[in-house]
Amino acid sequence: MLNCLYLYSFDDYFDDWNFFYTVDSNVSNQETWQRHYHGDKGDYIMREAFPWVFAYFTKYLLKFIGYSVENTHYFLLSFSIISIFVFYKLSNFLSKDFNFKIIVLILFALNLFLIRELNSFRPHSPTLLFSLVSSYYFIKIFIKNLASKKNYFLYFFSTFLMIVLWPQSLAFFAGQIVFAFIFFSNFKRFLILPAIFISYVLINIDYIFYLTVDFEWGYTPFEKKFFFNYFFRSFFGSILFGGFMLLLFTYFLIKKIFSFNFKLNFNLFKKNELTPLNYFLTIILTVYSLCIIYSLFKTSVMAPKYFIPLLPIIILWIGYNIYLTKNNFLYFGTIFLAIINCIYFWNDVQIDRPPNKEVLKIISDSKFREVYIAKSGAGDTAFSHYLNHYSIAINKNISFEKYDENQFFPNQFWFLCLNNPRFAYGKNDLPDEEKCYVFHENENFKLIKKIRLPDYLLYLVKKN
Numbered sequence: 001m002l003n004c005l006y007l008y009s010f011d012d013y014f015d016d017w018n019f020f021y022t023v024d025s026n027v028s029n030q031e032t033w034q035r036h037y038h039g040d041k042g043d044y045i046m047r048e049a050f051p052w053v054f055a056y057f058t059k060y061l062l063k064f065i066g067y068s069v070e071n072t073h074y075f076l077l078s079f080s081i082i083s084i085f086v087f088y089k090l091s092n093f094l095s096k097d098f099n100f101k102i103i104v105l106i107l108f109a110l111n112l113f114l115i116r117e118l119n120s121f122r123p124h125s126p127t128l129l130f131s132l133v134s135s136y137y138f139i140k141i142f143i144k145n146l147a148s149k150k151n152y153f154l155y156f157f158s159t160f161l162m163i164v165l166w167p168q169s170l171a172f173f174a175g176q177i178v179f180a181f182i183f184f185s186n187f188k189r190f191l192i193l194p195a196i197f198i199s200y201v202l203i204n205i206d207y208i209f210y211l212t213v214d215f216e217w218g219y220t221p222f223e224k225k226f227f228f229n230y231f232f233r234s235f236f237g238s239i240l241f242g243g244f245m246l247l248l249f250t251y252f253l254i255k256k257i258f259s260f261n262f263k264l265n266f267n268l269f270k271k272n273e274l275t276p277l278n279y280f281l282t283i284i285l286t287v288y289s290l291c292i293i294y295s296l297f298k299t300s301v302m303a304p305k306y307f308i309p310l311l312p313i314i315i316l317w318i319g320y321n322i323y324l325t326k327n328n329f330l331y332f333g334t335i336f337l338a339i340i341n342c343i344y345f346w347n348d349v350q351i352d353r354p355p356n357k358e359v360l361k362i363i364s365d366s367k368f369r370e371v372y373i374a375k376s377g378a379g380d381t382a383f384s385h386y387l388n389h390y391s392i393a394i395n396k397n398i399s400f401e402k403y404d405e406n407q408f409f410p411n412q413f414w415f416l417c418l419n420n421p422r423f424a425y426g427k428n429d430l431p432d433e434e435k436c437y438v439f440h441e442n443e444n445f446k447l448i449k450k451i452r453l454p455d456y457l458l459y460l461v462k463k464n
Helices: 001-010 013-024 029-038 053-064 069-091 096-109 112-117 124-143 149-165 166-183 192-203 204-215 239-259 266-273 276-297 309-326 328-344 354-363 378-390 390-393
Strands: 368-375 397-403 412-418 445-453 456-463
Touching: 001 069, 001 112, 001 328, 013 029, 013 378, 029 053, 053 149, 053 368, 069 096, 069 124, 069 309, 069 397, 096 309, 096 328, 124 149, 124 166, 124 276, 124 309, 149 166, 149 192, 166 192, 166 266, 166 276, 166 397, 239 309, 239 328, 276 309, 309 328, 354 390, 354 445, 354 456, 368 378, 378 397
Parallel strands: 368 397, 368 412
Antiparallel strands: 412 456, 445 456
């Protein structure tokens, strides 16, 4: 529900325009490959730094359901909706008690980070879904001993897709391997784990070569402040709520460490601690450890969005520990803070997006359907392509073209200028860009109307 509300409330970001251009279902596979790995978004080079599987899967699905901005959002939204049901099923391994269900579902459904990131044109939402399915069948097979060909196949399939779609999910998969090493001595039944990894390498060998030789995808620097928030600030939508959840996590982790009975022999320890809750904790600690190690020795991966599958696991682990305390003040206080946090910080979008929907509505409500976009040097090709493929633009025959002073202009038309966009400059009061004034001193044209919007100047222009 909130994912749908967010989808209709906010516009897309610069990266989304580029991805949408990359997965154009009307171009050849060779052209898709060129756009995906080598850039070519118009005036500049911008590559989509994730494996090709998601790009081609999206391309062919859009070829079937219709290539439009809205359909791309609906496609990604479907994964988010299914994730809620899988999350619910996964929580059953911890408890079926109504009070436990309420707190984890609220923390999951009202999580601003998930609502925002799962709406972006990235493999985030399918990766999240497949990580939840992978955990569900891992627990079912290896902890609950419900082994069957069906369960093995679904575990293999979901885990394989998880790491193929998003390479950072290898850290999540590594957590499953660590859990297997700690708790199981008979590894014959775990031959599926190296089989998954080998399959991943074979199908993604080009991407592995791309990452290790041609490109480095870490761009957020590894800073000491990471250790003060461990992504919780981003994961839970604000400093206050993130800090609260980090304190709870730290408290429960320390409590868990002191609860270990080290006097037990190792076999008895494994028997006592072989639980879904400890599976979740192993995943959490492994992902964070690998994140830090890789950042220190290779390249920084300090962007929380890289590790989205970690967040539902954290929610389940903290939520269950809150439930176990039987402390009503903590229980209802956490629910109250989650609700207030979602409402208060709903509009606190980290990167402001240009109001594309508002521009489209203004143009669609007018009689004029031709729109020319000022040269911006920021991916004009991808930008005009994106606007041309909104359903309202398709249905009302609105045409967005890059401005060229030598082209033929109709008697009246719109001129759209991306003016000091906030995604590039932040909040600013810079003077209007010179490129927005191409018709002002031209005697052959007259400005009929000027509309100023955040990030845009929109003019209605008439030939003299």
